[in-house]
Amino acid sequence: MKTTISKLNEHVGQTVKIGAWLNNKRSSGKIQFLQLRDGTGFVQGVAVKKEVSEETWETAKGLTQESSVYVTGVVREDDRSQTGVELTVTDVELIHQAVDYPITPKEHGTEFLMDNRHLWLRSKRQHAVMRVRNEIIRATYEFFNDNGFVKIDPPILTGSSAEGTTDLFHTKYFDEDAYLSQSGQLYMEAAAMAFGRVFSFGPTFRAEKSKTRRHLIEFWMIEPEMAFVEHEESLEIQENYVSYIVQSVLNNCKTELQTLDRDVSKLEKIQAPFPRISYDEAIDLLKEKGFDDIEWGEDFGAPHETAIAESFDKPVFITNYPKDIKAFYMKPHPERDEVVLCADLIAPEGYGEIIGGSQRIDDLELMKQRYEEHNLTDEAYKWYLELRQYGSVPHSGFGLGLERTVAWLSGVEHVRETIPFPRLLNRLYP
Structure with a gap:
């Protein structure tokens, strides 16, 4: 079922597919935490190595900031999230790999941000x-x-x-x-x-x-x-x-x-x-x-x-x-x-x-x-x-x-x- 991040809380327990960009990413070795956005909101996608295919794991691992993807996963309730849910990832399909995205999580000056x-x-x-x-x-x-x-x-x-x-x-x-x-x-x-x-x-x-x-x-x-x-x-x-x-x-x-x-x-x-x-x-x-x-x-x-x-x-x-x-x-x-x-x-x-x-x-x-x-x-x-x-x-x-x-x-x-x-x-x- 294709949906948007803003509507994920309507599909708790269901498998859904969203189109998104990678806002940020962190990894603890065997788990990758994908911070995803789609224009309607932000959600965390969690990819566990032993629960996804090797191809999906490697695709997720290689994602760079602002790369565009289709992500499939199961919607889970998560009280720690602003949206009240997170996505347990089952598949990641790369649409476009972004290279050298200029705005990183570090601090930037106002003029730089305005230029971008x-x-x-x-x-x-x-x-x-x-x-x-x-x-x-x-x-x-x-x-x-x-x-x-x-x-x-x-x-x-x-x-x-x-x-x-x-x-x-x-x-x-x-x-x-x-x-x-x-x-x-x-x-x-x-x-x-x-x-x-x-x-x-x-x-x-x-x-x-x-x-x-x-x-x-x-x-x-x-x-x-x-x-x-x-x-x-x-x-x-x-x-x-x-x-x-x-x-x-x-x-x-x-x-x-x-x-x-x-x-x-x-x-x-x-x-x-x-x-x-x-x-x-x-x-x-x-x-x-x-x-x-x-x-x-x-x-x-x-x-x-x-x-x-x-x-x-x-x-x-x-x-x-x-x-x-x-x-x-x-x-x-x-x-x-x-x-x-x-x-x-x-x-x-x-x-x-x-x-x-x-x-x-x-x-x-x-x-x-x-x-x-x-x-x-x-x-x-x-x-x-x-x-x-x-x-x-x-x-x-x-x-x-x-x-x-x-x-x-x-x-x-x-x-x-x-x-x-x-x-x-x-x-x-x-």
Whole structure:
């Protein structure tokens, strides 16, 4: 019976066949322990010399790291294994013998591993991180589909930007200027006016020359937009969504979190509602923590976000930022024109902002005023202005950065490990 490692526990006592790669191997003379992986998981295969043919023994003995094989054996329960089973090998069929595999069990430098990212992905740790990423994506679709959202795909090539062109990648679109999208938000607002509640999931690009552990040049965003939804309701949807994906990872990635040595007790606390503090309160909190130089009207950097997060054991919303440091489309606070109805969601443990969101301006005249203040050309943004002209309604939206969220839930330090092939300031290979 042919199966996969992830399903071996369904076949205890049965003889099965799997296709696998040799992750590692050790021998005690008359027993060979084969560490096997097949993409769905890892399992130990045990070949006992006196229980297999001489040909099978010699084939197993000659296997090198990352050689590909078909392995036949009997599934046995094993409480010491993460998967709860191991494979008593009866036959090994060599598919391809790998030679001089560059990534060995010894320590390697980060740049070496990044140069070999196409191979590093095979390691148990990277496999676990990508499984967590996959679960977040799966749970995202489930959450929004179950809550009446429609998936809409915004364009990646755009003629304008959501927040200015300074940090965008420019290209030529035949005879026109075009940019790689830094956000699908404006298009998602148009979609929300057609479908009510929508979400997108796709790549975004920022030409920021940043080298921090939180930044990538290319990353993936989940961006919901919601008609007839005001700021407070949007915050509730955000905290329910984040709680949902955290619980999904806890429930469905136990083995992966164990592989990553993740302290799950910290994640188990992540359930809505989340605390909320205003920007004003955040300034006061920072001054109490010794950030004497921070002034009202300044944006927060990584040290500020980390210091604020240390006061909470859940993600915390920082609300009502000054309008001068936020995007042109954010709606002013009804009682304070100098601040806007927005919030950043800051993850615990120093992982920084994972969500930015706001209620959008729905008044045509106010949006025209913002266009003038930000020198937005009428042609490039004409369609966006028309959303306020034909049946405007209160609406809100937010964007969650996938890689930062993966880093937080996995407990890894740098976002370069949270995307299969990271694009960094100094890296376009492989």
